[in-house]
Amino acid sequence: MATTFLLSGLALLLYLGAEAFSIAHLRKEKAAFGLIAKILLSLGFLVHFGALEIGGRITHTVPYRDWSASMSLFAWMVAGSYGILRLRHRESSTGPFLIPVAILFLAVSLPAHPLPPDPRLTGSEFAFHVTLAILGYAAFTLAFVLAQLYLIQIHQIHKRKLGLLFSRMPALDVLSRMHHTSIGIGVVSITVATTLGFIRADTNWATIWDPKVAITLLLIAVYVFCLLAGRLLNWSGKRIAWLSIGGYFLLLFSYTIVNLFITQEHVFR
Amino acid sequence: MSHPDESPLLLVGWDFRQTPVELRERLAFTPERIEEAIQRLRQEGLLAEGVIVSTCNRTEVYGLRGTAEVEGDPLLVLSRFVADFHGVPPQEVQTAGFHHSGADAVRHLFRVASGLESLALGEHQILGQVREAFRFASNAGLTRAVLNRLFQKALEAGKRVRNETGLNSRPISIPGVAIELAQKIYEDLAPRRFLILGAGETSSIFYDLLVARGAKHIEVVNRTFEKAEALCKRGGQAYPWGELAARIPKADVVVSATSATEPVITREDVRKAVSQRRGQPLFFLDLGIPRNVDPQVADLDNAFLYAVDDLQEIAERNRQERQREVVPAMAILEEELEDFLAWFGSLAVVPTIAALRRKFESIREAEFDRSLEKLNHLSPADREKIRLMAQSMVRSLLRRPTEALKEEKDPARRLERAEAAQVLFDLDLEAKG
Numbered sequence: 001m002a003t004t005f006l007l008s009g010l011a012l013l014l015y016l017g018a019e020a021f022s023i024a025h026l027r028k029e030k031a032a033f034g035l036i037a038k039i040l041l042s043l044g045f046l047v048h049f050g051a052l053e054i055g056g057r058i059t060h061t062v063p064y065r066d067w068s069a070s071m072s073l074f075a076w077m078v079a080g081s082y083g084i085l086r087l088r089h090r091e092s093s094t095g096p097f098l099i100p101v102a103i104l105f106l107a108v109s110l111p112a113h114p115l116p117p118d119p120r121l122t123g124s125e126f127a128f129h130v131t132l133a134i135l136g137y138a139a140f141t142l143a144f145v146l147a148q149l150y151l152i153q154i155h156q157i158h159k160r161k162l163g164l165l166f167s168r169m170p171a172l173d174v175l176s177r178m179h180h181t182s183i184g185i186g187v188v189s190i191t192v193a194t195t196l197g198f199i200r201a202d203t204n205w206a207t208i209w210d211p212k213v214a215i216t217l218l219l220i221a222v223y224v225f226c227l228l229a230g231r232l233l234n235w236s237g238k239r240i241a242w243l244s245i246g247g248y249f250l251l252l253f254s255y256t257i258v259n260l261f262i263t264q265e266h267v268f269r
Numbered sequence: 270m271s272h273p274d275e276s277p278l279l280l281v282g283w284d285f286r287q288t289p290v291e292l293r294e295r296l297a298f299t300p301e302r303i304e305e306a307i308q309r310l311r312q313e314g315l316l317a318e319g320v321i322v323s324t325c326n327r328t329e330v331y332g333l334r335g336t337a338e339v340e341g342d343p344l345l346v347l348s349r350f351v352a353d354f355h356g357v358p359p360q361e362v363q364t365a366g367f368h369h370s371g372a373d374a375v376r377h378l379f380r381v382a383s384g385l386e387s388l389a390l391g392e393h394q395i396l397g398q399v400r401e402a403f404r405f406a407s408n409a410g411l412t413r414a415v416l417n418r419l420f421q422k423a424l425e426a427g428k429r430v431r432n433e434t435g436l437n438s439r440p441i442s443i444p445g446v447a448i449e450l451a452q453k454i455y456e457d458l459a460p461r462r463f464l465i466l467g468a469g470e471t472s473s474i475f476y477d478l479l480v481a482r483g484a485k486h487i488e489v490v491n492r493t494f495e496k497a498e499a500l501c502k503r504g505g506q507a508y509p510w511g512e513l514a515a516r517i518p519k520a521d522v523v524v525s526a527t528s529a530t531e532p533v534i535t536r537e538d539v540r541k542a543v544s545q546r547r548g549q550p551l552f553f554l555d556l557g558i559p560r561n562v563d564p565q566v567a568d569l570d571n572a573f574l575y576a577v578d579d580l581q582e583i584a585e586r587n588r589q590e591r592q593r594e595v596v597p598a599m600a601i602l603e604e605e606l607e608d609f610l611a612w613f614g615s616l617a618v619v620p621t622i623a624a625l626r627r628k629f630e631s632i633r634e635a636e637f638d639r640s641l642e643k644l645n646h647l648s649p650a651d652r653e654k655i656r657l658m659a660q661s662m663v664r665s666l667l668r669r670p671t672e673a674l675k676e677e678k679d680p681a682r683r684l685e686r687a688e689a690a691q692v693l694f695d696l697d698l699e700a701k702g
Contacts, residue, residue, distance in 0.1 A: 030432070157453060157573055162583055167439060167449075171456035172550060230548030236571035237548060 004058075007051035008072060008110055014044030015079065015103045022095035026168050034092050041099065045083060048076045048106065062127040070134065071109035077138035078102040081185060085142065089178050091170050097145055129196040136190035137251060140223065143182035144248035147241035150175040154238055176237050179244065180227065187223050190216065212263040215254045222247040276371030278415070278613075279316070280378070281348045282329035283366040285388055292365055295357050298323040300405055306330075306354050307411040313337060315347060317681035318413045320406040320420060322381065324398050326388055331378060333415045333681050344368040375419060375609055379602045382427035384436060391436035391591045391598075396427040413681050414688060418612060426605040433601060436594040439587035444478050446580045446587070447554050451522050454552045454573060459483040464520035466513070466533065468496035471526035471556050476500055488516055492527075518542040522552045525561035536565040543571050554580075615691070615698050616684040618674045624696035625670065629663045 021037035024030070052073060056062055062073070079102040086092060153175060156166045169175075194216055201210070226244050229235035235243075283296050298306065303321045310316040314337030322329045330351060339346045345363065352362035369377050377386070382399045384391040403420035406412050412420070431437050440446050448458070455461045463484055465472050468491040479487055480503060487505035490513050491497035497507035508516055517523060517538060527533060534553070539562075543551055548571065555562040555576040567574040614620075637659050641652060670690065677683040690696065 029438075153453070157450070158567070160579060160583070162450075162586075166453065169453075171452060172454050174456050234544055234546070235548050236543075237550065238570060240548070 004051045004055045005110065007047055007054065008106065011044045011048035011051060012103065012106050012110070014040050014047060015099060015106065018044060019096065019099045019103060022092070022099055026093055026096050027164070029168070037092070037095060038086075041079065041083065041095075045076070045079045048072075048079065052076055062131050068109040070130075071105050073131070074134050074138055075102045075105035075109060077135045078105065078141060081135070081139050081142050081182065084185070085178050085181060088181055089174060091174055091178065093168050093170055094146065094149060094175075094178065097149055098142055101141055101145060123200075125196055125200055129193050129200060132189045132193035132196070136186045136188075136193060137255065139182045139186035139189060140248055140251055143179050143186060143223075143244050146175055146179040146182060147244040147248075150179060150237060150241045172237065179241065183223050183226050183244065187220060187227065190220055190223075194220070210263055212254065212258050215250070215258055219247060219250055219254060222250060276374075277317075277334040278374050278419070279332050279334055279344055279347055279368075279370050280329060280374035281344055281351060281366060281368045282327060282377075283362070284327035284329070284386065287367065288365040292357070292361065293326070293328065296328045296351065296355055296362065297325075298328060302354075303402075303405065304409045304411065306351075307332075307406065307409075309354070310347075310350060311335065311411075313350075315339065315343070315350060318416045319411055320403055320416055322399055322402040324395070327381070327386075329378075329381070331374065331416065331419070333413075335681075344370060372606065372610055375422075376602065376606055378419065378423045379426045379605060382423040383430035383598055383602060384427070385430075385595065385598060385602075389441055390588070391441075391594070393427075393431055393437045396424065396431065399427065400424055414685050415613070415616075415681060419609065422605055422609045426602055429601050429605070430598045434594045434598045436591055436598050439590060441584050441588045441591060443556075443577065443580045443584055444474060446583045447475075447524075447556075447575070448478065448482065450573075450575055450580075450583075451552055451554070454550055455521055458522075459485060461521040462486040462519055463488065464516050464523045465489045465500075466523065466525040466561060467491055467527035467557070468493070468500045469526060469528065472524070473500060475524050475526070475554075475556075476503075476505070480504065488520065490516060514538055514541075517551075518545040520551070521549065522554065523562075524554045524556065526556040527561050529557065529561055530559060532560055532563040534562045534566065536563045536569065539563075539566045539569055539572050543569060546571070556580075616687045618683060618687050620698045621687040621690055621696065622671050622674055624698050625690060625694060626667060628694055628696055629667055633659050633663050 018037045018041035021033045021040060025033035025037055055069060055072075059069075079099075082095070082098045082102070085098075086095070149169065150172065153166070153169050153172055156162060157172075170178075194213070197213070201207075201213075222243065226240050226247065229240055229243070230237070283293055285293070288296070298321050303323065306321065307316065307319040310319055310332065314335040316332035317335045319330060319332035322331070328351075330347060332347065334343055345368075348363050348366060348368060349359045352359040355362075378399075380386045382396055384393055384395050387395050399420070403412070403416075403424070407417065407420075440449050451458060451461075458479070459482070461484065463479055463486065465476060465487065468489060472489070472491075476487065476489070485504075487501070488508060489497040489500050489505060490508045490510060491500075492510045494507060494509045497509075501507045513533070517534065518541070523534070525534065539551065539553075550571045550573060553562050553566060553572065553574045555574060558577060560576055562574055562576070564574070564576070566572050637656060640655075641647070644652075647655070674683065674686055674690065677686060691698070
């Protein structure tokens with residue numbers, strides 16, 4: 001466990017370094033800063049994977065058993081999703097706003113309080129269910145931040161506040177595409193995770209229905225609507241961004257209130 | 270100004286600040302004429318090497334003084350040469366221009382390369398123009414060690430200012446601001462659809478700008494269809510005025526520059542257009558005075574409207590921001606200037622000869638001491654004879670190189686010889702003798 005802790009700490013430092021150089025890159029627009037940020041983020045991602053892998057070997061499963069392990073996995077998924085977005089859209093100026101999400105969740109996961117392995121929560125099917133669900137949450141978290149950046153950029157254009165932030169932030173269409181990609185990753189991941197969950201519940205639970213399932217289906221519906229509303233209903237990017245933010249509050253509700261107080265099956269104990 | 274008669278680095282120039290455009294046009298050089306002028310200056314011994322920077326805003330002749338003994342100020346002689354070369358009265362040329370020598374000439378070139386002397390403060394095209402002028406002169410064999418180093422330093426200084434300050438970070442022209450704004454809505458403008466209203470001068474400027482930016486889909490709507498067609502001769506599609514409402518929903522960016530006295534695009538037009546665009550934003554640049562687009566369009570979701578006043582205000586704000594960057598830019602230039610002058614100073618002949626003597630004397634002393642340790646049987650008188658012989662040898666060895674450095678009349682060649690001596694004998698000019 002000490003190794004896991006040390007590697008997680010190192011990953012956190014690398015993410016912090018990546019964040020510092022991303023900010024420097026945003027301010028100064030020096031290519032070298034952007035490159036260093038990319039290298040530090042990649043190294044952080046690999047070291048973080050090492051920490052999760054060692055933790056997984058100890059518990060013989062994907063690290064989701066306890067809250068801190070799942071937070072660490074979540075942070076890793078955020079860093080990975082951001083890496084995908086960066087590669088896909090060749091856009092690095094959102095780094096200073098998205099990397100802190102990974103930093104925050106990895107930092108809160110560090111004081112680990114591991115729970116003993118639960119024999120009921122094993123098997124590849126279950127591992128994929130939880131891993132994909134966390135990937136979906138990570139992607140929706142990035143979409144949440146990107147939606148805010150989109151609204152900020154629109155506000156700056158409308159109000160003629162064309163300062164440094166305006167000039168450095170990506171164009172509206174780039175932010176919109178990144179937002180769309182994040183939601184796409186989230187929807188696919190959550191949908192597959194939910195399907196795997198149904199299969200498992202069908203064999204292990206008395207009924208497949210659970211408040212968590214209902215709220216997840218609602219969440220999927222909201223995000224699918226975000227993906228289609230522009231093309232089918234002529235919704236503006238601004239309205240879609242607001243809906244995406246609303247969807248994220250639903251996700252937070254699902255992850256906190258529902259997990260802690262309502263569901264009997266989706267709970268850390 | 271430094272003392273013109275003391276420094277071999279010379280500059281005469283005419284720029285937009287003090288020279289009327291008619292005279293600048295007459296003093297401009299084509300590449301062929303640049304080569305001809307510098308070759309003549311070299312043949313006449315006025316310059317040993319030279320570079321001419323000739324753009325629409327400036328003509329500047331940089332050079333290293335040649336071997337000719339000139340009567341009076343060499344800068345005025347150079348200025349007179351340019352006047353004669355172009356067939357312009359010398360008096361007219363001299364009063365409308367400027368001249369510097371030494372450090373002032375170097376500083377001026379660095380300022381030019383960084384855009385500090387440009388009409389649009391901080392514009393970066395000038396760096397490319399200076400590079401091109403230097404490349405041309407260098408390829409034509411018109412430059413040697415000093416101007417090669419000077420222009421390389423100037424290009425370095427210009428690059429540093431561009432990278433390390435915000436002097437060129439934001440546009441300061443109306444079209445530049447408009448394009449920057451459009452690129453904050455659609456990053457890549459090339460595949461976007463542009464609709465230009467009007468076919469006058471402003472529309473034509475924007476049409477050229479968009480074509481230069483690689484825009485592939487440009488439509489022009491004008492009350493006089495023939496004028497719209499004429500504007501589209503380099504690509505794009507002209508439409509009659511009656512098609513306006515039908516073309517708006519198809520466009521991503523609408524540039525309006527008509528002379529209409531009332532708005533030609535209403536809020537209702539835009540509301541309908543936006544509702545047909547599947548959520549894609551629509552950007553209006555209203556360059557008409559009075560306004561061509563109803564200001565209430567700005568309140569619509571997914572429609573963005575900037576009028577000419579907004580663009581002017583942004584351009585002015587950006588101009589003030591650039592002005593604030595002049596001080597840090599100058600600090601960079603002074604650093605580079607100091608660096609160049611240190612190198613240039615090191616090429617002076619006297620310090621080189623002194624360093625050469627120190628070097629030879631130190632070798633003589635070391636070898637003499639080492640030899641005497643093995644010759645203990647010699648009497649003091651014999652030792653003295655050997656010491657004098659060694660001194661004489663060193664003097665003889667140094668005689669010819671010293672003469673070669675001192676006698677050379679051509680300053681460029683003299684500096685090259687000094688530099689060669691420094692490299693060949695690994696001379697330390699800083700050391701105290």
